């Protein structure tokens with residue numbers, strides 16, 4: 001258990017307090033004698049004084065929940081001072097050999113951090129600070145060392161980082177030649193089978209590839225292996241980065257707090273991001289597997305070979321690696337479609353965070369629990385900053401800077417200053433102002449106004465960033481703004497240009513002999529800002545029809561849909577005909593790829609609309625939002641039914657299912673059409689599709705269409721019958737029901753499902769499916785009874801002592817509480833206060849609830 005200190009008494013770690021560690025490490029040797037309740041860990045560390053530190057006479061090692069059996073220095077027993085969190089010991093001023101033995105209990109480790117057990121298999125999760133639950137060690141990323149590991153145990157497969165060494169009955173040895181911080185350590189042991197492959201690097205080195213899964217799952221690994229091979233090749237071709245060990249192992253585990261972990265040479269994955277077959281995984285699952293396999297693989301260079309000096313620099317590895325996986329997925333699939341999907345995610349998660357009580361800089365200044373800072377801001381906004389840098393310096397200069405980064409910093413633990421210095425040295429630019437993006441939280445607003453006089457169009461730009469907790473005043477940031485002009489006849493007049501705006505105000509002018517041109521601004525979403533620009537519905541419809549920038553074409557449709565929904569919510573208006581006819585045009589335009597058309601016709605979700613209304617100074621009413629969306633959906637179905645029906649038929653993909661982007665795009669468009677049509681055909685098409693589907697994408701898509709129109713009881717039962725033994729598919733089943741339940745029934749549906757014997761709530765995937773599903777049901781979550789708030793608080797209180805990390809993450813369900821009316825605010829506050837008042841609450845959850853309440 002972590003300390004149960006109240007919020008104000010909590011010890012914050014500050015960036016400004018960074019000090020180098022007293023010692024450096026030459027090598028680490030570990031021996032594990034595995035046993036579920038009493039694993040013994042012997043550790044030998046060769047320390048020498050760190051010239052960058054001053055005191056070399058005291059050693060302080062992190063350690064939590066360890067039973068110290070023995071400790072020696074240069075083979076002489078010592079008796080360190082031991083607390084709940086560390087030990088301290090007097091040491092010789094020069095180099096010395098530290099040896100310790102500890103005992104740990106993997107079975108009772110339900111927090112899934114350190115060494116724990118999942119379905120009888122041993123596995124580890126050390127990032128950020130889990131290694132201290134395995135042995136006494138300087139558990140900080142700037143202490144890098146080579147590791148040799150011997151594992152003794154009766155499991156048939158015994159894995160650790162690096163290259164394999166000796167192995168035999170009941171033991172295996174591993175050696176990792178690359179110095180690494182402790183957070184990249186991993187150990188896995190269990191009854192596993194491998195789906196194997198091979199890769200030859202650009203330097204001619206052979207690499208054995210293995211995906212390790214439980215027996216019975218080996219036929220679901222093809223896609224992950226293929227994605228790994230494509231990632232390895234892509235990183236060689238695009239970044240010149242080759243793999244550096246003789247083996248690359250990936251293990252799938254069922255109990256995991258997040259998506260996956262990039263341990264050196266031994267990636268550990270949540271099984272949902274590895275296992276896939278056409279019958280059990282959706283197109284979206286395949287896409288995520290591809291993206292996450294790539295992400296963890298790319299960390300081998302951006303994260304592992306070059307790591308972070310301290311956890312404040314987390315975006316150094318995460319922002320860059322997300323950017324790289326986004327590039328990869330764009331190259332594998334469709335760049336514009338990928339960009340739109342990424343921006344949708346950014347707005348749904350990062351903008352929500354950046355405009356609420358949890359707003360923090362991409363490089364934070366302090367934290368209580370670092371696990372609470374693996375956020376959309378660090379990851380996704382961090383990736384946007386890399387993208388902006390690339391746009392500002394240009395592609396060729398970006399490549400040059402990256403080459404210098406790898407050359408200069410290989411083997412080091414670095415900072416954002418190091419990263420920016422590389423760009424400054426390589427391009428000769430001054431990036432002092434750009435650095436504000438790392439320091440200032442909050443989403444900048446870009447106000448755009450226009451005037452047209454004497455054949456000159458003047459575009460006035462003004463940037464400002466609203467205050468966020470702890471950061472009242474903001475300085476202007478460097479905003480790359482891609483823009484272009486269109487002739488009112490629909491033709492492109494200029495192509496795309498780029499303005500690098502660095503002042504609070506700026507201007508673009510455009511002289512023309514003809515009629516007033518139409519501005520298209522922030523093309524490709526060239527910076528993570530909110531554009532404030534008043535436009536008529538007709539102007540938006542024009543851009544949706546004619547913009548040559550695919551992102552802005554989609555964006556025009558999106559803002560148009562929001563305008564329409566807003567006026568439906570506010571004035572009970574009927575949907576503007578110009579919107580319906582613009583949708584019709586997009587649907588019929590066969591020059592547009594199906595995946596893109598599917599994105600264009602998707603309506604904004606309820607949470608997005610709640611934020612939109614709140615930003616417009618209104619108090620969102622969840623029922624009114626849902627009602628307007630339902631009405632608009634029906635109206636679109638009625639007006640555009642013919643074209644939607646045609647699309648539904650035409651987008652059926654013939655032949656056996658394949659998870660390629662083209663097929664996935666067709667299915668996405670087909671299912672979007674179905675979502676509308678089910679509101680007017682009594683669910684007939686969805687029922688037929690559910691019956692006939694030979695793949696999970698269409699099966700689950702059909703079920704969702706039925707549930708969204710309050711039908712599908714029969715199909716829910718049939719689905720359960722078919723899939724009750726497949727845990728990943730059953731997670732989908734749980735989520736669909738809580739997410740799509742009618743608002744007044746959502747809490748009750750969730751409560752009933754939670755009472756089932758198979759609701760194994762200690763499994764994070766299962767917990768997230770059920771409770772996360774309810775949280776994703778905007779109308780249900782915010783139902784006026786407050787039943788969902790209560791239920792969620794009950795469950796978070798129950799989960800907290802078992803798994804603080806997952807609990808803390810899920811408190812973000814409440815982060816938008818200030819948007820709503822006084823009654824709902826009161827009920828959400830009460831739920832959070834009840835969580836906060838729980839005796840023994842974890843430091844993780846306590847910090848989060850405290851920040852959300854403000």
Ligand code: B3K
Nearest residue numbers: 127128260261262371374
């Ligand atoms: N680096 C890990 C995340 C670790 C989270 C620790 N709470 C996965 C990733 O970003 O690739």
Ligand code: ZN
Nearest residue numbers: 295299318321
């Ligand atoms: Zn990562």
